[in-house]
Amino acid sequence: MSTNPLVMGHPLASTENARHALLYMCRIRKFEEAVEDLFGRGMMHGTMHLSIGQEASPTGMCMALTIQDQITSTHRGHGHCIAKGADLTRMIAELLGKEIGYCGGRGGSMHIADVETGNLGANGVVGGGIPIAAGAALASKMMKKGTVAVSFFGDGAMNEGAFHEAANLAAIWKLPMILFCENNKYGMSSSTEKAFAIDDLADRGKGYGIPGVNVNGNDVVEVYEAAQIAVDRAKKGEGPTLIIAETYRWKGHSRSDKNLYRTKEEIEEWRLLDPIPKFIARAIKQKKLTQEQCDAIQQEATDAIVAAVNEAVKAKAADPAGLLDAVFKKVSA
Amino acid sequence: MSDRMLTMAEAVREAMTIAFDERPEVFLLGEDVGIYGGAFGVSGDMYHRYGSERVLDTPIAELGIVGAAVGAALSGMRPIVEIQFSDFTAQAMDQIANQAAKIHFMLGGALHVPMVLRTPQGSGTGAAAQHSQNLEPWFASVPGLKVVVPSNPADAKGLLLASIDDPNPVIFLEHKLLYKIPGRDPVPEGSGRIPLGVAKVVREGKDLTIVATGIMVNKSYEVCEKLAAEGISITLIDPRTISPLDMQPVYESVEKTGRLMVVQEGPAHAGFINEVIAQMAGSSSFGSLIAPIKRLAGMNIPIPYAPQLEKAAVPQIEDIEAAAREIVKNWR
Ligand SMILES: Cc1ncc(C[n+]2csc(CCOP(=O)(O)OP(=O)(O)O)c2C)c(N)n1
Ligand SMILES: [Mg+2]
Numbered sequence: 001m002s003t004n005p006l007v008m009g010h011p012l013a014s015t016e017n018a019r020h021a022l023l024y025m026c027r028i029r030k031f032e033e034a035v036e037d038l039f040g041r042g043m044m045h046g047t048m049h050l051s052i053g054q055e056a057s058p059t060g061m062c063m064a065l066t067i068q069d070q071i072t073s074t075h076r077g078h079g080h081c082i083a084k085g086a087d088l089t090r091m092i093a094e095l096l097g098k099e100i101g102y103c104g105g106r107g108g109s110m111h112i113a114d115v116e117t118g119n120l121g122a123n124g125v126v127g128g129g130i131p132i133a134a135g136a137a138l139a140s141k142m143m144k145k146g147t148v149a150v151s152f153f154g155d156g157a158m159n160e161g162a163f164h165e166a167a168n169l170a171a172i173w174k175l176p177m178i179l180f181c182e183n184n185k186y187g188m189s190s191s192t193e194k195a196f197a198i199d200d201l202a203d204r205g206k207g208y209g210i211p212g213v214n215v216n217g218n219d220v221v222e223v224y225e226a227a228q229i230a231v232d233r234a235k236k237g238e239g240p241t242l243i244i245a246e247t248y249r250w251k252g253h254s255r256s257d258k259n260l261y262r263t264k265e266e267i268e269e270w271r272l273l274d275p276i277p278k279f280i281a282r283a284i285k286q287k288k289l290t291q292e293q294c295d296a297i298q299q300e301a302t303d304a305i306v307a308a309v310n311e312a313v314k315a316k317a318a319d320p321a322g323l324l325d326a327v328f329k330k331v332s333a
Numbered sequence: 334m335s336d337r338m339l340t341m342a343e344a345v346r347e348a349m350t351i352a353f354d355e356r357p358e359v360f361l362l363g364e365d366v367g368i369y370g371g372a373f374g375v376s377g378d379m380y381h382r383y384g385s386e387r388v389l390d391t392p393i394a395e396l397g398i399v400g401a402a403v404g405a406a407l408s409g410m411r412p413i414v415e416i417q418f419s420d421f422t423a424q425a426m427d428q429i430a431n432q433a434a435k436i437h438f439m440l441g442g443a444l445h446v447p448m449v450l451r452t453p454q455g456s457g458t459g460a461a462a463q464h465s466q467n468l469e470p471w472f473a474s475v476p477g478l479k480v481v482v483p484s485n486p487a488d489a490k491g492l493l494l495a496s497i498d499d500p501n502p503v504i505f506l507e508h509k510l511l512y513k514i515p516g517r518d519p520v521p522e523g524s525g526r527i528p529l530g531v532a533k534v535v536r537e538g539k540d541l542t543i544v545a546t547g548i549m550v551n552k553s554y555e556v557c558e559k560l561a562a563e564g565i566s567i568t569l570i571d572p573r574t575i576s577p578l579d580m581q582p583v584y585e586s587v588e589k590t591g592r593l594m595v596v597q598e599g600p601a602h603a604g605f606i607n608e609v610i611a612q613m614a615g616s617s618s619f620g621s622l623i624a625p626i627k628r629l630a631g632m633n634i635p636i637p638y639a640p641q642l643e644k645a646a647v648p649q650i651e652d653i654e655a656a657a658r659e660i661v662k663n664w665r
Contacts, residue, residue, distance in 0.1 A: 045640045046459025097639025108461045108638030124463030125421065126393050159392035160424070187393050189369035195392040261368050320645035323634050 006085050006117075008063055010228075011220050011279070018288035019297055021063065021220050025055040025276050026301030028079040031088065032251075034305050035078065035095060035109075039255065043313075044095050046108050049076040053218075053250040056275035057182050058083035060223025061150060061243075064231045070118040070136045070149040072129030075110045076182075076249070077122030080152050085117040088308035098315040105318025106326065118147075126187070127153060127160030130179065134166040137175035137240075148234040150178040156187020158204065159195055167242070171208040174239035178230045181242065182217060184249045189261035205242040217245030218275040221282065248273070337519035342375045342512040344486035344520050345451070348493035349376070349413060351524045353383055356411060359497060362389035362398060363415030372417045373453055373512050395424035399450065403433045403502075406448040411497060418464050419454035419506060422471075433502040434477030448503070449496045455508040455548060455598055456647050462635035465643075467599035469546060472504045473575045473608070479503045479529055480576040484550035485516035488573055491527030499529060508548040508598075517554070532579040534586070538566030540661050542586040544609050545596040546572060549648065553596055556654045565661050575605050583609065584618040591623040592660050598647050601630035624664030629656050 011021035032052045038044040051058075054076075062083035065071070073080040081091060086102070094101030095109055102112045113121030120136060123129040133151030140147045157163055158181060170177040183201055185192055192201065205212020211233075215226045223245055230241035248270035252259055259267070283289040289297075339347065352359045365372055367380040367390035380388040391398045395416055402412035416422050422429060429450065437445045456465040472480045479501055483489035489507065496503040535550060536557055545553040550571045557567040568586040572578055587593050593613060597606040610626050613619060631647045 046461065046638060094638075097641065103638070105639035105642055106462075106637040108459065110463070111461055111638070124461060125424075128463075156393040159394045159397075161394070161396050162424075187364075188372070189365045189367070190390060190392060194390065256372075258369075260370075318637075318639045318642055320642050323632060323637060323642060323645060327634050 006062065006067055008066065011060065011063060011224050012283065012286055012288055015288050017063070018283040019293070021059055022276070022279060022283065022289065022294060022297045023301055024059045024083050025220065025279065026298050027088070027304060028055040028059070028082050029276060030301045030305040031078055031082060031091070034092070034309055036251070038095065038309070045097060047254045048109055049254050050251040051076050051079040051249065053270060053274070054182055054184060054247045055079055056220040056279070057180070057217040057223055057245045057247055058152065060220040061180055061227045063224050064227035065118070065148070065150065067117055068145070069147045070120055070133070072120050072133040072136070072149070072151045073122040074129065074153055074157070075122065075124055075126070076154065077110070077112065077152070081112050081114060081119055081122070084114065084119045086112070086114040086119060088304055089311045092308045092312035093315050096312050097318050098312060099318050100315045101318070127157040127162035129153065130157065130162050131166040131169070134170045134175055134177055137170060137177035138173065140176055141173070146235060148176040148178060148231055150180050152180050152182060154187060155181060155183040155185065155192050155201065156190065156195065158201060167204070167208045167210070167240070170240040171210045174237060176234035176237070177240040178227070178234060179240060179242045181244045182247055183244050184247050186249070186253070186261065188253045191261065202242060202244045210240050210242055212242040212244065214244050214246065217247030218273050218278065220275060220279050337522065338515040339486045339520045340513050340515055341483070341486045341489050341507060342373060342377070344490040345375050345493055345507065346377050346379065347520070348490045350379065350382070352494060352497045353387065355524065358409060358411045359413065360387045360389065360410060361413045361415065362391055362402060364391055364393055364417050366390060366415050371415060373509060375512070376415070395421050396428060399425035399428040400432070402448050402450070403428050403446055406446045407436065407444045411447050412449070413497065414448065414450045416450060416452040419452040419468050420463050420466050422450070422452060422468065429478070429502070429504070430475045434475045437501065438477060445500045446502045447500045449493070449505055450502070451505040451507060453509045453512070454506045455510060456636045456643055457510045459638060459640060459643065461638040465636035467597070467631065469506065469575055469597065469599055469605040470603060473605045477502070478576060479574060481505045481529060481574045482547045483507065483573065484511070484547050484571050485518065487516055487518050487520045488527060488533070490520050491525055492529065492573060494524060495526040495529050498526065503529070506547065510548055511551070527573070529574045530577040530579055532570055532572045532582045534582050535569040535571050536567070538568045538590070540565050540567060540590055541592045541594060541657055542568045542570065542583065542590045543594050543596060543657065544570045544572065544583055544606070546575060546605065547598060549596040549598055552648070552650045553653055555650055556657055559654060560657060565658065567657065578608065578612070580609070580612050580616070583613065584616055587613065587618050588621045591621055592664060593622060594627040594629065594657060594660055596629045596648055596653055597631070599631050600633045601628060602633045604630050606630060624660050627656055627660050629653060
């Protein structure tokens with residue numbers, strides 16, 4: 001079902017690794033494009049938060065993780081799910097409200113979890129996943145699992161109490177946790193300039209006595225390198241790291257965004273910093289991939305999404321009959 | 334007249350601008366209420382009209398936002414806080430339930446909190462369990478909060494103006510699905526207030542009394558119209574404020590109809606509407622009932638995502654219609 005085992009290690013360590021990095025960034029891009037299309041055609045209900053432009057961050061972070069390592073995700077979580085190895089058909093099926101969807105149609109885009117790949121779930125609540133990741137890291141430490149827990153969150157989430165309380169707990173208990181901020185410059189319409197009185201969000205690490213590092217979130221190599229250092233530190237019992245990955249969302253916050261708070265020029269500038277061609281150029285230059293291989297990988301990603309959509313569309317719609325029985329886990333006799 | 338057929342969003346905005354113009358101490362704060370115009374477009378152009386000093390865009394920090402409103406309110410200002418989805422009042426619940434609600438009582442009346450917290454609630458948008466709740470009973474069960482649930486634009490305007498005047502914390506619960514649709518009645522010009530704690534008899538009939546809150550008033554209204562054509566006449570009562578609750582019109586109506594049905598969107602278990610049943614059961618009008626009281630409410634589940642599941646989770650017009658018909662036909 002899931003696409004594990006995942007390839008781990010440096011995106012430029014081998015052809016296999018480079019292929020994985022490119023394939024997963026492309027899978028995320030194509031997935032998000034498919035979601036936009038399904039939405040536009042009225043086949044998808046609710047809302048959507050697309051991560052087009054941000055693909056390098058989850059891909060780079062997850063290449064430093066084992067399948068057992070855990071993540072918590074956000075409302076903008078499709079990329080995290082895919083990078084951790086989720087099954088594309090079950091993801092699309094969830095968005096289409098199908099029985100075989102990850103949540104049986106009960107959760108939708110903002111609530112996909114995949115226990116098999118260590119994904120504890122996307123979250124509709126900004127900051128909601130951060131303390132949960134701290135708790136997963138606490139369990140790992142108490143049960144000597146040797147795993148780390150990564151919380152993905154946005155810049156906006158860093159002003160929620162949940163961020164501060166979780167960062168402090170993780171720091172004082174030296175939890176194997178990574179606080180991974182995708183700083184895409186805006187929390188809905190609030191720019192980081194307006195929402196923070198500091199210029200460098202990584203400075204927040206100091207306040208909790210943990211390292212705070214900045215990376216170019218559009219560079220899968222840089223993200224991976226910082227992630228690996230943080231994972232090593234966490235697994236050695238030295239505690240959490242705050243990673244600030246600078247990136248940008250090309251699309252509006254959600255379906256109803258008129259983009260009044262930013263300029264077309266700014267969006268255009270960031271589109272030029274597309275993480276995918278940037279990595280392709282580097283992989284070719286370092287002779288890890290050829291242009292032909294890169295073209296084939298992109299096509300492979302597209303084909304995988306098309307196949308997932310076709311299968312999901314055909315699947316059976318979720319049935320309201322079981323709803324009342326779905327609230328509680330059955331108490332075992 | 335037709336140009337006064339405002340939507341709920343427009344009516345709420347109109348009330349806020351009237352209050353802004355009347356009193357310099359009124360201001361609005363919340364996430365994306367400024368240049369974005371509010372997640373549901375309620376503040377609209379207010380940022381451009383009143384500037385960033387009175388329309389404050391905040392970081393994503395609900396506890397801080399509501400706490401700052403409480404502090405400002407007890408220090409001479411009159412804040413209107415917008416929480417982007419009522420679900421996120423959970424983040425701010427200490428300031429709402431432990432601070433704002435209790436300050437006047439607990440401090441011997443030394444301070445009071447003239448704050449309005451406006452927030453969209455309810456299901457029907459496909460936003461799933463953490464963005465779709467109806468939390469009426471959370472607030473209604475806290476002494477010290479007034480709780481308003483407008484069902485239409487005209488009421489929303491008058492009730493919001495009264496809420497802003499009120500020297501106490503008021504939770505103002507707006508239903509998302511009502512934001513963009515015009516009401517049945519035009520919204521009056523001017524700055525008329527609708528007092529808190531006065532229920533509205535929306536229409537009168539002799540066979541059945543329906544008490545419904547928020548969007549369920551609208552759904553029930555359609556049922557009343559439809560069944561009227563079949564000769565079933567229904568009284569529909571909208572409490573408008575669920576704290577304090579005005580039961581008098583309910584008693585008076587039940588004495589005439591002998592049948593009572595209550596309808597709410599939120600889960601049945603420990604829901605607000607149960608309060609209406611409890612007060613009815615303890616009143617001298619109880620003896621007028623010729624039928625068991627019928628309760629229609631949401632299922633006891635979180636709101637699911639898929640449209641077919643989401644619909645099943647809360648009462649729909651067809652459910653109300655079937656239940657109304659049944660109670661009238663079966664109990665004569
Ligand atoms: C507690 C809470 N407050 C507000 C919201 C509404 N909301 C959803 S996403 C969002 C912006 C989040 O910004 P950020 O954390 O930077 O993530 P991004 O959307 O940029 O990926 C807001 C305000 C929410 N879902 N949860
Ligand atoms: Mg952001």
